[in-house]
Amino acid sequence: xxxxxxxxQRRTPLGWLQLSRERSRLLVALSGIAxxxxxxxxxxxxxxxxxxxxxxxxxxxxxxxxLLSPKARSTQNLSTFSRRRLYQALDIEGVESAExxxxxxxxxxxxxxxxxxxxxxxxxxxxxxxxxxxxVNQQLEKIKLPDTVLxxxxxxxxxxxxxxxxxxxEKVTTEVERRTITLDGLFTLGASFGADGLLITSDQNFLFLxxxxxxxxxxxxxxxxxxxxxxxxxxAMIDAHLPDDVRVLTHEEYIxxxxxxxxxxxxxxxxxxxxxxxxxxxxxxxxxxVLSTDVNAHLKEYATFKAMGYRNxxxxxxxxxxxxxxxxxxxxxxxxxxIFIYQLAANATALPIGMTVSRAIYVFILTVIxxxxxxxxxxxxxxxxxxxxxx
Amino acid sequence: MQTLNSSVYPQNTDARLxxxxxxxxxxxxxxxxxxGHGHLRKQVLFDIDLEINAGEIVLMTGPSGSGKTTLLTLIxxxxxxxxxxxxxxxxxxxxxxxxTLTLARRQNGYIFQAHNLHGSLTALQNVKMGxxxxxxxxxxxxxxxxxxxxEHVGLGDRIDYxxxxxxxxxxxxxxxxxxxxxHPKIVLADEPTAxxxxxxxxxxxxxxxxxxxxxxxxxxxxxxxNRILDIADRIVNMEDGKLSPNSV
Numbered sequence: 104x105x106x107x108x109x110x111x112q113r114r115t116p117l118g119w120l121q122l123s124r125e126r127s128r129l130l131v132a133l134s135g136i137a138x139x140x141x142x143x144x145x146x147x148x149x150x151x152x153x154x155x156x157x158x159x160x161x162x163x164x165x166x167x168x169x170l171l172s173p174k175a176r177s178t179q180n181l182s183t184f185s186r187r188r189l190y191q192a193l194d195i196e197g198v199e200s201a202e203x204x205x206x207x208x209x210x211x212x213x214x215x216x217x218x219x220x221x222x223x224x225x226x227x228x229x230x231x232x233x234x235x236x237x238x239v240n241q242q243l244e245k246i247k248l249p250d251t252v253l254x255x256x257x258x259x260x261x262x263x264x265x266x267x268x269x270x271x272x273e274k275v276t277t278e279v280e281r282r283t284i285t286l287d288g289l290f291t292l293g294a295s296f297g298a299d300g301l302l303i304t305s306d307q308n309f310l311f312l313x314x315x316x317x318x319x320x321x322x323x324x325x326x327x328x329x330x331x332x333x334x335x336x337x338x339a340m341i342d343a344h345l346p347d348d349v350r351v352l353t354h355e356e357y358i359x360x361x362x363x364x365x366x367x368x369x370x371x372x373x374x375x376x377x378x379x380x381x382x383x384x385x386x387x388x389x390x391x392x393v394l395s396t397d398v399n400a401h402l403k404e405y406a407t408f409k410a411m412g413y414r415n416x417x418x419x420x421x422x423x424x425x426x427x428x429x430x431x432x433x434x435x436x437x438x439x440x441x442i443f444i445y446q447l448a449a450n451a452t453a454l455p456i457g458m459t460v461s462r463a464i465y466v467f468i469l470t471v472i473x474x475x476x477x478x479x480x481x482x483x484x485x486x487x488x489x490x491x492x493x494x
Numbered sequence: 495m496q497t498l499n500s501s502v503y504p505q506n507t508d509a510r511l512x513x514x515x516x517x518x519x520x521x522x523x524x525x526x527x528x529x530g531h532g533h534l535r536k537q538v539l540f541d542i543d544l545e546i547n548a549g550e551i552v553l554m555t556g557p558s559g560s561g562k563t564t565l566l567t568l569i570x571x572x573x574x575x576x577x578x579x580x581x582x583x584x585x586x587x588x589x590x591x592x593x594t595l596t597l598a599r600r601q602n603g604y605i606f607q608a609h610n611l612h613g614s615l616t617a618l619q620n621v622k623m624g625x626x627x628x629x630x631x632x633x634x635x636x637x638x639x640x641x642x643x644x645e646h647v648g649l650g651d652r653i654d655y656x657x658x659x660x661x662x663x664x665x666x667x668x669x670x671x672x673x674x675x676x677h678p679k680i681v682l683a684d685e686p687t688a689x690x691x692x693x694x695x696x697x698x699x700x701x702x703x704x705x706x707x708x709x710x711x712x713x714x715x716x717x718x719x720n721r722i723l724d725i726a727d728r729i730v731n732m733e734d735g736k737l738s739p740n741s742v
Contacts, residue, residue: 113633113636115623117615120615123614124613124656144515372520401614403608404613407606407610408623410570411600411623411624411672412596412597412600412602412627413596440546440725491567491572491573
């Protein structure tokens with residue numbers, strides 16, 4: 104091992120010298136790698152945004168245990184179960200409160216353009232705040248008024264004017280299910296792939312909007328445990344106590360359930376996975392082109408080194424050295440550019456896209472593997488560097 | 495100009511003396527070589543017998559395609575010898591493994607018709623590549639020796655030049671420095687003056703002769719060039735794959 108380090112210390116950094124001497128070739132290689140990295144970062148970024156945005160509402164729930172229908176698939180598609188199960192859950196020791204939570208997607212008229220679009224609407228008892236959002240909880244008095252809702256400022260669509268009006272304190276009205284509703288306040292949660300926006304109102308208003316929904320059919324049950332009680336234990340006890348027509352999950356399990364739906368049930372994870380793989384392949388091809396051109400250009404020199412007594416493994420190392428140098432240098436622009444593109448995408452789509460350390464490490468490892476594969480393919484050309492045939 | 499006398503490198507002298515007592519540095523017996531396979535198989539070397547002793551300068555002449563370069567590549571270990579016997583520095587190269595050949599190459603300094611310098615390396619770095627093969631040199635030793643060698647070939651003021659910025663003669667001198675910097679026991683040269691004008695060619699050959707005498711190494715030089723025949727201790731002639739001795 105020490106011998107190897109000594110060997111490396113006395114070695115001429117041939118790969119690096121070859122690359123740095125050919126500036127234009129180096130630039131082509133680096134932009135190719137940066138391009139592949141940017142593509143990978145975007146694909147992975149959108150994929151992460153998908154999972155993050157769809158669990159934002161689930162994560163914001165202020166609850167310890169969630170009851171839901173076994174038919175529920177995601178927050179936009181919750182199905183219903185009987186409110187009786189909530190009252191039954193109150194029998195369990197350690198349960199402090201059990202409140203119903205209503206959710207539905209609905210077509211509403213955009214208050215600004217008057218065009219119909221789909222939005223998610225949730226309802227809960229304003230006396231028991233269901234969300235861990237201080238901005239919402241300060242405005243709960245407003246939604247006690249009939250047909251009054253709070254509007255998500257992060258909704259996707261043309262709402263800038265309506266939001267500005269609400270911020271000035273004006274009341275904006277629009278139409279949902281043939282009822283006129285008033286937007287009387289704003290909060291920030293952000294759009295998701297499942298819903299373009301979110302309205303919050305009281306359980307009473309919610310039931311007025313959907314006359315065919317019974318108060319007894321709830322979407323979720325939000326259970327708070329008594330101080331000092333373990334939610335996992337209490338959830339197990341509730342599960343044992345209640346019949347099978349309702350699922351009992353802790354809050355963490357519910358977020359995981361939501362994530363799992365988007366990972367396995369939607370094609371979106373697959374699509375972004377394909378996108379990342381394609382970027383990876385494009386990167387391999389680009390780097391291979393550059394490396395094989397470089398090997399070809401130096402074939403005669405390599406043959407000379409072989410004639411001097413250098414082994415084939417030495418030349419392999421030179422090509423790999425080039426590959427690794429390219430991976431490191433190409434990653435720098437490939438890492439910086441996406442930070443700005445994420446910013447643009449976040450503004451344009453209202454999705455929570457941003458650079459994360461774990462994704463940067465992941466893409467960096469992919470970049471090194473990418474360059475190593477290209478290097479491996481490029482070394483096949485070294486076979487033709489035979490001094491006996493060349494001189 | 496500093497003299498690289500042999501007392502600085504005692505281990506080389508001992509080895510050379512021992513070899514000189516034992517046997518010739520290069521000894522070929524009944525060496526034949528074929529190219530191609532099957533019915534395309536063609537014999538290019540016929541029963542070559544050649545002995546070269548330590549310190550000799552031997553020139554090999556002959557028309558194109560007579561097999562001179564083939565013999566040189568066999569002796570240099572660039573190609574595996576097929577039939578007969580070829581002993582170089584006491585090592586049998588006939589039927590030797592690729593690894594043995596690679597190690598054998600490190601004993602030689604090979605000078606090509608083209609300079610074959612690496613375009614991304616400076617003169618100094620190119621020369622240093624000739625030393626990196628030998629694990630016992632430290633970084634500073636390698637730099638010192640390479641600089642010394644370049645000064646020796648008269649390029650002390652060009653050590654940081656890239657090959658593109660050197661003239662043809664200068665490049666060939668760097669190539670010679672690279673071949674000789676590790677003090678090889680044998681120098682093999684394949685028409686080193688072919689690409690040079692007469693004056694540069696003469697300089698290069700004189701330089702080789704001088705360095706070889708200083709280091710006490712053996713030179714086998716393939717050439718067409720009549721102008722340089724005078725440096726030889728012995729001239730051999732190759733024709734149609736057969737070697738005939740030639741009077742000096």
